[in-house]
Amino acid sequence: MGRVPRKPVRRGKRGLTDQEAGAQLPLSDWPAPDVSGSGVQITFQRVRPIWTEHKAKLIERYLYYFVLITHHGTYIDGFAGPQEADEPGMWAAKLVLESVPRWLQRFYLCELKSSSVAALEALVASQAPRNKEKGEPKRLVRIFPGDVNQTMAEVLAEGNIPAKQATFCLLDQRTFECDWATVKRLAEHKPPPHKIEIFYFLPAHWFGRAFHETHDKSKIERWWGRDDWKTLGDMRDQERADLLCSRVRDELGYAYAYAWPIYSREEGEGRIKYHMVHASDHAEAPKLMRRAYEQALNIKEPPEQLDWLKHPQGFA
Helix, strand or coil: CCCCCCCCCCECCCCCEHHHHHCCCCHHHCCCCCEECCEECCCCCCCCCCEHHHHHHHHHHHHHHHHHHHCCCEEEECCCCCCCCCCHHHCHHHHHHHCCCCCCCEEEEEECCHHHHHHHHHHHHCCCCCCHHHCCCCCEEEEEECCHHHHHHHHCCCCCCCCCCCEEEEECCCCCCCCHHHHHHHHHCCCCCCCCEEEEEEECCCHHHHHHHCCCHHHHHHHHCCHHHHHHHHCCHHHHHHHHHHHHHHCCCCCEEEEEEEEEEECCEEEEEEEEEEEECCCCHHHHHHHHHHHCCCCCCCHHHHCCCCCCCCCC
């Protein structure tokens, strides 16, 4: 699964694409992702791929669906600053913070760059006040300046995250910025079935180049957190993603870990730039992520059209 093939869009008897027809499915009836190993298989004549500039929309759409089920939640962002100052649609923290209904209650935003910390402060200051008439809960938004590998301990300090509140953490690193010890700390913070869901970005087609051009190999060793890190540089992208998913399940104790392809545009086509590894304890979570992936670039379904949702088993 490398480049995005150019194929005609198939339409059914009612004139709908498979993707449009799927959007009419009840949320709880959405199918589990099609996988090979731990890699999600995307059929491009049916589904528009998620490009790097759309990955923030994918995260926001998934949390939108999830919050419609839980009616609460905590959001942690390990690299929360804007990736492109003039592209607000690519800023995950902004999209999640401004998503409605505003039922997420706690936001912990980590950022190393001082200019990005300033952008986060301005973002937080610009938010509308709580609307009590709409039943919006009180919100807590905290910014943690500094290296996420140091600040995460403060984020996870006692009392910051309710034990049974749905919690999500986005780790949208570029290459080797997030140490394995930090991922492990997140995974161990709450026991099953309430473990923190993780969205972890793993470099793909340019991983080998980044690996071999990184002079301080101790950085990669901390990032991988295991003695076999030297084998990573020459692995195939999917093999590396499968290995990471296996570690997330076997070492970190998650029931589900799948690698979703995120594409970059190159000469009109695309290659997988990242695998977004989604780790969760909930059987419904991979189904919600499939719906989010397939619907992220479509008009968002309004909550009133989904108010018949029931709590799927395992969600709190």
